Amino acid sequence: MTELTELVGSWMRRQRWYSTKAVEPRLRLLGSFELERAPESADDGSRIVTHFFCDDAPRSPRVYQVPLVARVQRDGEPAGYVGEAGGRHLYDGPAEEAYVAALVALMTGAGDADGEHARATGHTLGGRIPVHSSRRLSAEQSNTSIVAEIADGVLSLVKVFRVVQDGENPDISTLAALTAGGSERTPALLGWLSGSWPAADGGRATGELALMQDFVPGAEDGWELAVSAAERGEDFTDRAYALGAGTAELHRLMAGVLPTRPAGADDVRAALDGMFRRLTITTTEVPEVEQLRAAIATVYEAAAAAPLPVLQRIHGDLHLGQVLYSPDRGWQFIDFEGEPLRPLAERALPDATMRDVAGMLRSFDYVSGSLAQREPPVDAREWAAAAREAYLEGYASVAGDVLHEFADLLTAFELDKAVYEITYEARHRPSWIPIPRAAVERLLDDAQGIAPREAGASSR
Numbered sequence: 001m002t003e004l005t006e007l008v009g010s011w012m013r014r015q016r017w018y019s020t021k022a023v024e025p026r027l028r029l030l031g032s033f034e035l036e037r038a039p040e041s042a043d044d045g046s047r048i049v050t051h052f053f054c055d056d057a058p059r060s061p062r063v064y065q066v067p068l069v070a071r072v073q074r075d076g077e078p079a080g081y082v083g084e085a086g087g088r089h090l091y092d093g094p095a096e097e098a099y100v101a102a103l104v105a106l107m108t109g110a111g112d113a114d115g116e117h118a119r120a121t122g123h124t125l126g127g128r129i130p131v132h133s134s135r136r137l138s139a140e141q142s143n144t145s146i147v148a149e150i151a152d153g154v155l156s157l158v159k160v161f162r163v164v165q166d167g168e169n170p171d172i173s174t175l176a177a178l179t180a181g182g183s184e185r186t187p188a189l190l191g192w193l194s195g196s197w198p199a200a201d202g203g204r205a206t207g208e209l210a211l212m213q214d215f216v217p218g219a220e221d222g223w224e225l226a227v228s229a230a231e232r233g234e235d236f237t238d239r240a241y242a243l244g245a246g247t248a249e250l251h252r253l254m255a256g257v258l259p260t261r262p263a264g265a266d267d268v269r270a271a272l273d274g275m276f277r278r279l280t281i282t283t284t285e286v287p288e289v290e291q292l293r294a295a296i297a298t299v300y301e302a303a304a305a306a307p308l309p310v311l312q313r314i315h316g317d318l319h320l321g322q323v324l325y326s327p328d329r330g331w332q333f334i335d336f337e338g339e340p341l342r343p344l345a346e347r348a349l350p351d352a353t354m355r356d357v358a359g360m361l362r363s364f365d366y367v368s369g370s371l372a373q374r375e376p377p378v379d380a381r382e383w384a385a386a387a388r389e390a391y392l393e394g395y396a397s398v399a400g401d402v403l404h405e406f407a408d409l410l411t412a413f414e415l416d417k418a419v420y421e422i423t424y425e426a427r428h429r430p431s432w433i434p435i436p437r438a439a440v441e442r443l444l445d446d447a448q449g450i451a452p453r454e455a456g457a458s459s460r
């Protein structure tokens with residue numbers, strides 16, 4: 001193992017975006033390309049290189065994008081310091097203005113970068129944009145986001161994907177279609193970077209590496225707004241109603257600009273396979289869930305046997321952390337990447353809108369679940385029930401009665417999401433496992449009317 005690979009491996013393990021925390025990374029360098037310094041930034045002799053590392057430690061290998069700025073001189077000890085390798089001091093690219101300026105120049109200048117076994121191409125919707133300054137957001141999630149100040153003090157949001165995959169990333173294809181369709185529920189896409197690199201198992205992979213979008217000014221994060229309202233016992237029903245109506249508007253917009261199709265037998269099979277795959281991952285990682293498998297299977301199969309709605313592009317991982325409340329624009333929806341633990345090939349496929357609704361319903365439950373873990377605990381169960389009802393009413397005010405019509409499907413998706421969340425929490429925040437775990441039991445109890453638990457013995 002080279003010095004660089006070893007250094008990146010030990011640093012990566014501590015990053016929020018490293019997606020399999022239970023294992024020690026086993027990295028292999030697949031390829032790299034060098035970014036040219038943006039014309040307006042000073043040349044201090046450093047190099048800006050994006051590396052692709054394959055991590056062979058998890059069951060299925062994952063490829064990470066790791067952009068680094070390499071300097072001869074050590075420049076203080078900022079948060080982005082990675083360490084020293086090959087006689088250079090390495091810094092996390094997104095934390096460095098030079099990297100962000102070079103990345104934006106490549107994206108919005110529709111340029112190319114060629115390197116060792118890897119390359120990248122920029123795509124722009126608005127032409128070249130120079131960057132004045134930039135700041136990596138500390139609340140990192142699955143990816144790394146940066147606020148960049150562009151010409152005349154306007155801000156934009158740059159997102160660097162960390163786990164990169166072969167295929168269409170819906171974060172870009174959805175936002176590109178919505179931007180072209182004039183959506184007012186989403187920030188406008190300004191540009192993106194696609195690339196190619198050696199695939200983990202041989203051959204080549206092609207996918208998206210970064211995007212740049214309009215920054216929603218003065219926006220508040222939906223999760224923080226909801227938690228602070230709930231802990232103070234403040235009414236959230238107007239906001240929840242508007243969020244429900246906004247979700248239905250978003251769905252209508254997406255159905256207008258991206259393909260729709262009636263659900264067929266193959267879709268039902270694929271949806272069930274996906275749900276059972278997630279269930280198996282969860283029962284493998286959190287074995288106590290195995291005892292609920294039969295009851296869960298009964299709910300899934302009841303939904304598969306019921307009529308299904310027309311399928312369309314959906315958000316795919318909707319929760320309160322994916323919405324921003326803007327005083328000027330109302331609720332804005334972000335992060336169309338879909339569930340990070342789901343295979344990319346599935347994420348852009350037409351799906352049922354009830355999956356998104358279920359995601360947001362789970363999120364209201366998370367608000368109360370997380371407050372119940374406070375010391376002293378806050379009881380926000382009534383708050384969450386009222387938010388849930390208002391959200392459903394808001395949705396129906398735009399979309400009509402569809403949620404009643406497909407109620408079994410909505411329940412199955414809530415359960416599927418809670419099962420997924422157990423794995424997500426096991427990997428990232430084990431102390432929060434009880435939140436989705438309790439939800440699974442509650443949903444199964446509520447579902448007893450539509451699907452008797454005893455009848456649930458499934459062949460899967």
Ligand SMILES: Nc1ncnc2c1ncn2[C@@H]1O[C@H](COP(=O)(O)OP(=O)(O)O)[C@@H](O)[C@H]1O
Pocket residue numbers: 137140141142143144145157159187213214215216217219221321322324334335337
């Ligand atoms: N267009 C935007 N305007 C303002 N803030 C944004 C915008 N997009 C994202 N953010 C902020 O960045 C955070 C991370 O963005 P997100 O797309 O959810 O990333 P991830 O894929 O890592 O989950 C969000 O929670 C939000 O606070």
Ligand SMILES: O=P(O)(O)O[C@H]1O[C@H](CO)[C@@H](O[C@H]2O[C@H](CO)[C@@H](O)[C@H](O)[C@H]2O)[C@H](O)[C@H]1O
Pocket residue numbers: 141142143223317319320321335338339340341359362363364366367421424
């Ligand atoms: O925002 P991401 O795309 O990274 O989504 C992942 O992380 C989310 C956590 O930040 C996770 O959401 C779960 O926790 C939320 C509270 O932090 C809660 O509101 C959601 O309902 C719950 O699912 C999401 O599932 C995961 O894909």
